[in-house]
Amino acid sequence: MKTPPPIERLVANLKRLPGIGEKSATRLAFFLLSAPDTLVTELADAMTRMKQEIVLCSECFDLTEVSPCSLCQDERRDPALLCVVEEPADRAAVERTGGWRGRYFVLGGALSPIDGIGPENLRIAELEARARSGTLKEVVLATNPNAEGDATAHYIAERLRPTGLRLTRIAYGMPMGGDLEYADHVTVGRSLKNRQELS
Amino acid sequence: MKTLHTEALLLRSVDVGESDRILHLLTPRTGRLTVVAKGARRSKKRFPGTLDFFNHLRVQVERRRPTSMPQLQLARLERTFDGIRRESRRFALGCYLLELLDRLSPEGGRAGDLKALFDFALGSLTLLDETRPDAALRTLLELQALDALGLRPELGRCVRCGTPIGAARSRGSSGSGGQSSAAALGFHIADGGPVCCAEPGEMLLPVHAGTLRALEGGLRLGLPQLGRLSLGGQALAEARALVGRFLRFHVGIELRSEAFLEERLTPAGAGGRLAHRDSNADSNARRA
Ligand SMILES: [Zn+2]
Ligand SMILES: [Zn+2]
Numbered sequence: 001m002k003t004p005p006p007i008e009r010l011v012a013n014l015k016r017l018p019g020i021g022e023k024s025a026t027r028l029a030f031f032l033l034s035a036p037d038t039l040v041t042e043l044a045d046a047m048t049r050m051k052q053e054i055v056l057c058s059e060c061f062d063l064t065e066v067s068p069c070s071l072c073q074d075e076r077r078d079p080a081l082l083c084v085v086e087e088p089a090d091r092a093a094v095e096r097t098g099g100w101r102g103r104y105f106v107l108g109g110a111l112s113p114i115d116g117i118g119p120e121n122l123r124i125a126e127l128e129a130r131a132r133s134g135t136l137k138e139v140v141l142a143t144n145p146n147a148e149g150d151a152t153a154h155y156i157a158e159r160l161r162p163t164g165l166r167l168t169r170i171a172y173g174m175p176m177g178g179d180l181e182y183a184d185h186v187t188v189g190r191s192l193k194n195r196q197e198l199s
Numbered sequence: 200m201k202t203l204h205t206e207a208l209l210l211r212s213v214d215v216g217e218s219d220r221i222l223h224l225l226t227p228r229t230g231r232l233t234v235v236a237k238g239a240r241r242s243k244k245r246f247p248g249t250l251d252f253f254n255h256l257r258v259q260v261e262r263r264r265p266t267s268m269p270q271l272q273l274a275r276l277e278r279t280f281d282g283i284r285r286e287s288r289r290f291a292l293g294c295y296l297l298e299l300l301d302r303l304s305p306e307g308g309r310a311g312d313l314k315a316l317f318d319f320a321l322g323s324l325t326l327l328d329e330t331r332p333d334a335a336l337r338t339l340l341e342l343q344a345l346d347a348l349g350l351r352p353e354l355g356r357c358v359r360c361g362t363p364i365g366a367a368r369s370r371g372s373s374g375s376g377g378q379s380s381a382a383a384l385g386f387h388i389a390d391g392g393p394v395c396c397a398e399p400g401e402m403l404l405p406v407h408a409g410t411l412r413a414l415e416g417g418l419r420l421g422l423p424q425l426g427r428l429s430l431g432g433q434a435l436a437e438a439r440a441l442v443g444r445f446l447r448f449h450v451g452i453e454l455r456s457e458a459f460l461e462e463r464l465t466p467a468g469a470g471g472r473l474a475h476r477d478s479n480a481d482s483n484a485r486r487a
Contacts, residue, residue, distance in 0.1 A: 113456035
C-alpha cells in the first residue's frame with residue numbers, strides 16, 4: 001500500500017530532525033494522525049511561539065526570553081569569572097552542578113575544519129571583545145574533551161593570551177563510578193596527570 | 200571480508216539516525232573503509248572515548264552480508280596524538296591531511312601500496328604531534344601525501360620529451376613584462392611535470408630547476424627528517440604554488456579545512472600565477 005502524500009510529507013519533514021530516522025518519523029506521524037486535534041494544534045503553536053519568543057542573550061549568547069538573561073543580570077554571580085561552553089545544553093550541564101558562581105559564554109560549537117567550521121563561525125571575536133572589556137579575571141574553557149573541543153580551547157587560549165587573563169581548562173579524569181580496568185588508557189593517563197593532593 | 204582485525208585512523212565521522220555514526224577509516228589492509236558504528240553516541244563501553252580524530256586505533260570490523268555496510272565491533276586505542284590538539288597550526292594541518300586522505304584514498308588496492316599509505320598517515324601525525332608546522336613543512340607533507348596516494352608529480356625530467364631538467368635549456372619568457380627570470384621553467388599541472396619543449400601559448404606555472412630539485416629532495420627524506428629541509432623565499436613561493444595547484448587539480452574542489460589552514464599558516468611569499476610562454480601568446484590571451 002502506498003502512503004498518502006500528506007503523511008509522506010510529514011515523515012519527510014520529521015526525518016530532518018536530529019536523531020530521527022525513517023522508523024521513528026513514521027511512528028510519530030501515525031501517532032499524530034490518531035491524536036486529538038488539540039494536541040496537534042498545541043504542538044504546532046508551541047513550535048511557532050518558541051521560534052518567535054526565544055532570542056540570544058546579548059551577553060552570554062545563551063537562549064532566553066529576555067536579553068540579557070536572568071543569569072547575566074544576577075548580581076550575585078561573579079562577573080570576573082567566565083565559563084566558556086560550546087552549546088546551551090553544556091551551560092545547563094555546568095549549572096546543574098551548582099558549583100559555578102561565575103558567568104557563562106556560549107560559543108555556538110567547536111572548531112571543526114573538516115566540516116568547514118572555522119573561528120569565524122563561532123563567537124570567538126565576541127569572546128575576545130569580552131576578554132578585553134576589563135571586567136574579567138579568569139576564563140574557564142569548558143569545551144568538550146574531544147579532539148575538536150580540545151583544539152578549540154587551545155585556539156582560544158592562543159588568542160586570549162595577550163590579555164594576561166588567567167586561562168584554565170576543565171580537568172579530565174575518571175568518571176564517577178568508573179572502573180580503572182575498563183577505562184581507556186587516555187582517560188587513565190590523564191587522570192594520573194591531573195592527580196590531586198589528598199588533604 | 201567477514202571479520203577484519205586491523206589498525207585504523209579516523210578520517211571522518213558523521214552522526215546518523217538516533218545513536219549511530221558512519222565513520223571513514225583509513226586502514227593498512229583496505230585503504231579507505233566506510234563502517235557504521237552502531238550505538239557509538241550512546242555506548243561508552245564498546246567505544247570508550249576512542250572514536251576521535253588523531254587516535255591510532257585497533258579495530259574489529261564485521262560484514263554480515265556482502266551488500267551491507269561493514270559494522271565496527273570494537274575500537275581499542277593504540278596511541279593518541281595529543282600534541283596535535285594543543286596547538287592550532289598542528290590541528291589545522293592535521294585536519295587538512297585527514298580531509299585530503301578522505302578525499303583521495305582508494306578503497307582497496309595493492310597490499311604494499313595500502314600499507315605505505317597508512318604508514319604515511321601515521322608518520323605524518325607522529326611528526327605533527329611533535330613539530331609545529333610552517334608553510335614549508337605543509338608543502339612537503341602535501342607532496343609526500345601525493346606520493347603515498349600514487350599521484351607523485353614528475354620533478355626530474357620534461358614530461359613531453361624526457362630531457363633531464365638540469366640539461367634542458369630553459370626558455371624563459373621573452374621581452375614583454377620582463378618579470379620572470381630567464382632561468383624559469385614551466386610546470387604543466389594537468390600533465391604533472393615540467394615541460395621544456397612547450398608550444399607557444401601553453402599555460403605553465405613558472406618554476407626554477409632549483410625548486411624542483413628541492414622538492415625531489417623532500418620526497419627522498421623520511422617523515423621524521425622532513426622538518427630539516429629548508430625551503431624559503433622564492434623556492435617556497437614556487438613550491439607552494441606548484442604543489443597547491445597540482446593537489447587542487449587532483450582533489451577537484453577546495454577542501455573545507457583549507458580556509459582555517461590558510462589562516463594559521465600564511466606562506467612567506469605569494470606568487471604562483473600561471474604565465475604564458477611568450478609575449479605573443481600573452482597578448483592573445485589578453486585579447487580573448
Ligand atoms: Zn546571558
Ligand atoms: Zn621537453
